[in-house]
Amino acid sequence: MQFFWVNQSKFKIEKELGVIRADTRDSEHHARIRIFEVRKGDVIFSFSKAGFQAVLVAEENADESNKNCAVACTYYTFESSFDLDATVQLVQEHLQGLYSPVDSEGNRNQGYLYPINEKAALTLLYLCGLEVESQDTKTESEKTYPPRKETSVSRIIRNTKISKNVKDIYENSCQVCGIQLTISNGPYSEGAHIIPLGQPYNGPDEESNILCLCPNHHVLLDGFAFSIAEDGELIGLEGHLNISKKHKISEKSLEWHKMMYNKAIKSDS
Numbered sequence: 037m038q039f040f041w042v043n044q045s046k047f048k049i050e051k052e053l054g055v056i057r058a059d060t061r062d063s064e065h066h067a068r069i070r071i072f073e074v075r076k077g078d079v080i081f082s083f084s085k086a087g088f089q090a091v092l093v094a095e096e097n098a099d100e101s102n103k104n105c106a107v108a109c110t111y112y113t114f115e116s117s118f119d120l121d122a123t124v125q126l127v128q129e130h131l132q133g134l135y136s137p138v139d140s141e142g143n144r145n146q147g148y149l150y151p152i153n154e155k156a157a158l159t160l161l162y163l164c165g166l167e168v169e170s171q172d173t174k175t176e177s178e179k180t181y182p183p184r185k186e187t188s189v190s191r192i193i194r195n196t197k198i199s200k201n202v203k204d205i206y207e208n209s210c211q212v213c214g215i216q217l218t219i220s221n222g223p224y225s226e227g228a229h230i231i232p233l234g235q236p237y238n239g240p241d242e243e244s245n246i247l248c249l250c251p252n253h254h255v256l257l258d259g260f261a262f263s264i265a266e267d268g269e270l271i272g273l274e275g276h277l278n279i280s281k282k283h284k285i286s287e288k289s290l291e292w293h294k295m296m297y298n299k300a301i302k303s304d305s
């Protein structure tokens with residue numbers, strides 16, 4: 037999977053069409069050459085003069101027979117864009133090399149799709165509260181003919197806002213032990229997925245599959261050191277899960293976790 041920085045001057049039009057495209061007829065133009073490097077699952081950070089405005093995920097491999105030089109993308113936009121200078125300052129140290137969106141002075145270079153490294157990408161994702169999950173789609177790429185040389189890897193972007201909603205319900209108190217940790221920038225808790233996200237379990241990124249836990253109980257939950265009955269009674273630990281009326285927990289998720297816990301106990305003995 038690759039990460040790109042795109043200076044997108046026709047953002048509105050391209051967003052409406054759900055694409056990025058190299059808007060030029062010049063076959064030697066760098067934008068046109070670059071766009072054919074885009075592969076399904078690539079993550080593209082969209083910038084304008086105003087700032088960092090969206091994250092895009094490519095939904096297909098670029099196709100050189102496409103006369104419009106367009107690649108279908110899913111757009112993840114923010115309520116307002118992030119200030120360009122402030123954003124550049126955060127990632128500048130990771131944006132080095134001959135072909136970079138920003139020069140050593142912090143000035144933006146003129147260009148279309150700049151490949152950027154993972155460190156810069158993770159910083160940008162962190163800034164906008166998004167995360168990337170990996171998913172192997174090898175079988176899909178095998179179906180396409182002629183087969184591509186690259187292994188096509190798709191990534192799902194999830195919004196940490198869903199976890200935040202759950203943490204807000206409990207005001208960052210652990211649903212197991214009730215502890216509310218405070219660090220320098222405020223209270224700290226973790227959004228723990230009952231069925232983990234991504235491969236191989238592909239748990240849903242929904243409030244009903246998320247608990248608000250302290251780091252210790254998060255690790256213990258993920259490691260099946262305890263589990264939770266449907267009525268919230270803890271299994272393998274004393275006590276009862278604190279469940280708010282505002283938080284509906286998926287019975288399916290709990291059932292799955294209990295099944296895994298029972299398996300873990302069996303393999304222990």
Ligand SMILES: [Zn+2]
Binds near residue numbers: 214215251
């Ligand atoms: Zn706890």
